[in-house]
Amino acid sequence: MNGFPLLALLLGPVLLAEALLARHELMTYTAGWRTPATGLPQGMPYARGADPGRPPDAYVVYLDGIGKRRFRDTRDGGRLVTALIAGAPELRVLGQVQPYSPLAHPLVDRPVWEWLRHHVGLLLFLHNVMQxxxxxxxxxxxxxxxxxxxQIAHQLRHAGYRPGSGTPVVLLSYSGGAQVATGAVGELDTQLGAPLLLITLGGFHNGANDLTHARHLHRLTSGGDRIERVGTWIFPQRWRLSRRSGWNRAVRAGKITVHPLDPATHVGPRSYISPEALLPDGRSHLDRTADTVIALIRAHCGAATEAATRVRQ
Structure with missing residues (x-):
């Protein structure tokens, strides 16, 4: 107990500073004082997977959780993205989007944050939480x-997406990436007119964003995921009483489907993307998650193709 007031005293100023910094980046973007980054590191493609010479069945944008610090996938060393590409070569997958930077700047490319990464790693975690x-x-x-x-629309165009083509775009999000994914729906519909499918994995979001322009949202969750459950408690828009929230309107419209991935946890050796934790059927948690995501995308692509055929007829 004696250490708690000291911890609160130390973290209080840090949290305040992080809150101000998070808002500052957004205000800087909005005021036009700085322009978002538009390029990627030399040699990094805008997407991996299907041959860029022909249209893929779908574009998948992976929005990682708060561990995202650089262009390359960091939470799991890129295992989930790699598994998706290996299991569904017909997809083009983008894993470099910076969901916690309105300016599309990875933290590790900023000199001050690079120093902090080596000396006070907790601040990098808190920065993305505050975002x-x-x-x-x-x-x-x-x-x-x-x-x-x-930012997502820009990178999709560079990855070969043609606005108005009808090719599905899938926003696959982990943890806090769900807040960004649900929020990006309106802008992506405006800029690309793409059929949008959302898949949240342990999604942590406030439920306020309008999902009108999303075709469907698949919620991959687990009874062992305490972090996602906290999100459903602390945000009133996720409560059933908030009937006018974006989330509850989508629920009533039949746009939300829940897929249990028990006994996975949010993070750790039994997480959704663990290659070590095994299921009774012999698959790893990572294998099951990748298989589930691929099956959902393929079902969505099939439905989109049928709808497009009916329109042409």
Missing amino acids: IFVAADHRYRPLYNRAVGA
């Missing part, structure tokens, strides 16, 4: 949604 709450704040949410939605 989630900025994205969820009703005062900043429209600006944040527009900024990251534009």
